[in-house]
Amino acid sequence: GAVVSQHPSRVICKSGTSVKIECRSLDFQATTMFWYRQFPKKSLMLMATSNEGSKATYEQGVEKDKFLINHASLTLSTLTVTSAHPEDSSFYICSARSSYGMGYEQYFGPGTRLTVT
């Protein structure tokens, strides 16, 4: 149980275009979802936290107009990288947590490797 999928696993896009990444909890209701970014040789960095049905809370330094997060249902959150630039190239990974008696764990998707050319 507690499986999180993420799609796509890898995407290459041109500078100036937008890319949408989906994160789904397959067998539980994710009341909270988290989006992380990881640059080479760096630790996972939290970008934003989203609760189902409300606006995402962004970490300091993360542009909310550039990284659009939608958590419209208890099983789906999306991250859209708008007007992508090469410096947005990174590894993006989501996690989900349920407040319905599932403990403290965050369950992770497998991540998305974004390359902007």
Place this chain on the structure above:
Amino acid sequence: ILNVEQSPQSLHVQEGDSTNFTCSFPSSNFYALHWYRWETAKSPEALFVMTLNGDEKKKGRISATLNTKEGYSYLYIKGSQPEDSATYLCAFEDGNNRKLIWGLGTSLAVNP
């Protein structure tokens, strides 16, 4: 700035060896300490969530201890197997906001 340090950065052991890694974290505003196992091209897998000082948890050949007063946790693997090869990450959960602060991980390679 909250910092989580893991050591060693990488480790190569022979099959059958036992090994251990360290995670150091802030000793204030502690909520929980998480250990994850992350194999390449897969999702990070939760190993342990530890909340109480002195906690010891075990899952098969893997165990972990926690000292919240001095801010460290050890992860032990007994009789390492090639399938244990992965990156082991720890994360400090901040009691102020429930956010996870991650270490860089320890990359373990077990040679058959």
